[in-house]
Amino acid sequence: MKAGKTELDVRTMVRITHIADPDEQDLVGVEGEITHPFPGLMHGSPDNYVAGLYVTEESARAHGIGPGKLGLTEINLCRGDRFEVIELTDDLEAGPSGPTP
Numbered sequence: 061m062k063a064g065k066t067e068l069d070v071r072t073m074v075r076i077t078h079i080a081d082p083d084e085q086d087l088v089g090v091e092g093e094i095t096h097p098f099p100g101l102m103h104g105s106p107d108n109y110v111a112g113l114y115v116t117e118e119s120a121r122a123h124g125i126g127p128g129k130l131g132l133t134e135i136n137l138c139r140g141d142r143f144e145v146i147e148l149t150d151d152l153e154a155g156p157s158g159p160t161p
Contacts, residue, residue: 101136
């Protein structure tokens with residue numbers, strides 16, 4: 061399954077390399093598992109959102125990002141944001157914190 065409007069599989073590990081919003085530059089370098097955009101984190105048109113990101117615990121600590129609604133740290137990636145693949149996944153049954161029971 062592809063993550064949001066990307067050609068990457070859900071759960072592919074990525075690192076943010078560019079953020080279009082000048083007020084969110086502290087997110088450059090954040091790492092996590094790519095997924096679908098989070099509707100609860102959207103402001104404005106859903107068409108602006110490309111994907112969601114479950115931020116790794118280590119990256120969240122390093123960038124001062126607090127836990128989100130699901131007890132995880134989630135952010136949305138928008139048009140104009142860029143990221144690079146760190147690690148591909150082939151286990152589409154696993155969730156952001158490991159295999160599902």
